[in-house]
Amino acid sequence: MALLSRSRYTQEYICQIFSHCCKGPDHQTILFNHGAVQNIAHLLVSTSYKVRMQALKCFSVLAFENPQVSMTLVNVLVDGELLPQIFVKMLQRDKPIEMQLTSAKCLTYMCRAGAIRTDDNCIVLKTLPCLVRMCSKERLLEERVEGAETLAYLIETDVELQRIASITDHLIAMLADYFKYPSSVSAITDIKRLDHDLKHAHELRQAAFKLYASLGANDEDIRKKIIETENMMDRIVNGLSESSIKVRLAAVRCLHSLSRSVQQLRTSFQDHAVWKPLMKVLQNAPDEILVVASSTLCNLLLEFSPSKEPILESGAVELLCSLTQSENLALRVNGIWALMNMAFQAEQKIKSDILRGLSTEQLFQLLSDSDVNVLMKTLGLLRNLLSTRPHIDHIMSSHGKQIMQAVTLILEGEHNIEVKEQTLCILANIADGTTAKELIMTNDDILQKIKYYMSHSNAKLQLAAMFCISNLVWNEEEGSQERQDKLRDMGIVDILHKLSQSSDPNLCDKAKTALQQYLA
């Protein structure tokens, strides 16, 4: 750092050393704490192009995923100009491509780190168009890869930027060209070029997939446009079985992004039997691929997805159940999530398969998972399993004891409202069963808990508890009289009377309906 005031060669090389050595947030912090920002900032206006360029690279490395550095950068003044303005100047089209690309990276990283708003003109009108230009055919293959990756990162979470990028310079069509390497012409005529093409072919494909994934992350129209691109689904399917992990990962990401479209799930996903290569990817893949692939599978298992059936038949239950045992949290969530989707309005056999595959121990394991997301999805799974009366009775007859235990455990534990609500909904489903009802009625502990939640301060929990009561006191069902009596003795009717005066119309209605059961 102290040497930075020396000759311009020293400046150039020091910046180069910094940008090559700085790996990860720890290094960024060390450099930042030693005044790297202030010391390097003025080099951006150096008379030497090489010094400017290396300083710029340094900033791109420092700002990456680093809010602290990025926030500082936006306010740094060099020669009376703010750093973002200097970066924007370096984006100008007459500047060398390397400089345009690197300054676009700096602005992208600052934006993603929250230091520049996504609707700022320097992003919308400067950085984004510059990155789209980097994807054009005129650029070198390396530049196209870097441009597409950076753009994918810039627009990843902002739908407005995704929309703008999707209409800029025919980007979606432009990306289709990324798959045309090595071209058939070069294969025959020019060995050197073939070699060059081959070297970059993987990089190009994965970059294109990444950018497609970002583009289609949120907007249905964009997804449609992407899928309508020539041979798009074939390319994804091919990408799923490529040897390069990077390409496979990017292809799965792209598929995941597109799988958020209900329409595409029903049409092109089905036409191309996407589930097949996807299931293959899920076998023995590294975790990073598994996370995205299983997440995609979640979408393919939604009840309206025509892929649901064949996926089940190909042994998905077993696979997903094993995922729930993973060390990796994201995989556990995705596994249980997929199972939850799978269980939704499923037939008896599937539900039994899930329960058998998962085992009660694993179910309890998941219910005591430290991650609330896993817990919620597990409860969701239970709720989906316990739907329609015959299923409820069937499952409760075999697993009733354990399930009741689990429910009690959660209602007694320290959990947030959503978890408790979900649990009460499970109880309500159980109360809807014919034989399963008795498991509640004979469990005074549970009944007391329901009573407690009827008077809870949270209306959602009150409502969920009311569903239980409503199911229990329902007329025209065997033994309804006894249940009504027992609940009256517990003081439930008094609470119902109170709730029928409630200002909450839902609660009020539900209470009145329940009271009517007593009158009949």
Next chain:
Amino acid sequence: MWQYILCKKAPHSPPPGFHHHASTITSTAMSPSHRSHVPFMVYDFCICCILSPLLCLVFCGEECCLGRLTGHGKTPKDAASVRATHPIPAACGIYYFEVKIVSKGRDGYMGIGLSAQGVNMNRLPGWDKHSYGYHGDDGHSFCSSGTGQPYGPTFTTGDVIGCCVNLINNTCFYTKNGHSLGIAFTDLPPNLYPTVGLQTPGEVVDANFGQHPFVFDIEDYMREWRTKIQAQIDRFPIGDREGEWQTMIQKMVSSYLVHHGYCATAEAFARSTDQTVLEELASIKNRQRIQKLVLAGRMGEAIETTQQLYPSLLERNPNLLFALKVRQFIEMVNGTDSEVRCLGGHSPKSQDSYPVSPRSFSSPSMSPSHGMNIHSLATSKGSSTHFSGYESSCSNGVISNKAHQSYCHSKHQSTSLNVPELNNINVSRSQQANSYSSNDVDMETEHYSNGVAETSSNGFLNEVDSSQLRRQLCGGSQAAIERMIHFGRELQAMSEQLRRECGKNTANKKMLKDAFSLLAYSDPWSSPVGNQLDPIQREPVCSVLNSAILETHNLPKQPPLALAMGQASQCLGLMARSGIGSCAFATVEDYLH
């Protein structure tokens, strides 16, 4: 039905909603001042509509800040387009305009694009041959066809749509709210007109031809193309064989130096590049001597020297001799010619033969006999080693007012230099203007200004004018005036003789008339013909004489370097006329530093 609503910026102008019912109104051209500001888009600032039964419009002029169109049609038959009065000139390189959709009206059937002359204006752009458009309702592009191609997003109320024509590669792309949508058309024909078409009721658009800032950063796009064209020029393949190009460049530089008489530089250059100088050194020095005399205004001596050194030259060139004599007459009026100078008695040393400097401390560069001291083009600009005395300032950067004034006072009774700081060229000129002692003029700097720095010489002109106001005819001496009158009569006689021998020559006649006109004013310097007295007018004469001498040696009249520059400029002009857009981003000046 259509109407065209105009809005003007000026407060006294008709309010928006003012309707033109006249059948056609033609446009006027833009003011040049505007042109320089937005050089590429002003041509179509004025919009003209040629719709017959439906209303017609047109508006133009600087006041117009808004071209607003409103649609009233119901069926495709009611569609109508307006088009700019002038086609897009190829020479502008890149052309851009924007249209803001004020209201999409009922259905938003709006088309923005280009069309050739003669295309049916009752249709949206794109539907017919030689017509191109981007339509708002479906976002399709229409390339001379009734069926569109999927192109971009749809556009509607509040959107700003831009249309950019690239005349270098004959393509067109659109922008929406400042974002480029990608190439829409390729292989466009020349001479297209910006065109906007509307179809359903309530459609209103505003056109912006550069009178307001654009939403899209067109400047940046132009920067890219300028860089591209310049890179293309820089990388132009030259010479097949190694070293050939280098040798040619060296020859050109060498011939330039020789032509202008920078003999020491030429010699040094030749030595270091292994070239041979085409002209003998003595000959260069002779030419230089004559040139110095001419530029110093000492025409009499110049003519005499020429006759001595090149005995038959002026005899064979009576017209040249005449031109020199006319100049001599002018210098007499000016009081600078040797013949009147001795009579005026201002400078006792005036008879001293050049090149010996009248003062020991004057610029060493004045003495061509010390060949090594002669500046090269480059060193005369930057070097400061000659700042030994203020007179040498002609070859240096800046001279202080005080030093200069004191110098002038010692030389001249009526110096009125009020310019605090002058650069080297100006200083050398002001000395010429203010004193007879033109020995101080530095040959090299003189030529530097002659060759390239045209603007600085022009800038100087004004300075001289002010200082010349107090000058007296022929330096104020009665004897000198008489000599001048006498010389004038000789000149008149010579003119008549020349006409008898060589026939009528209007150029000569005018030259003489202009020169004699100087005498019609009490203060010739501030008279309408006074510019003849300006030292800068010596340069053309000097250059003609120099060329004539070179011709006798079978050397080119014009140095190849100047010739190449002239050809390059001509070439660019030709490109502009033949519609080759890239000429917009290349000028010869860019390559002269």
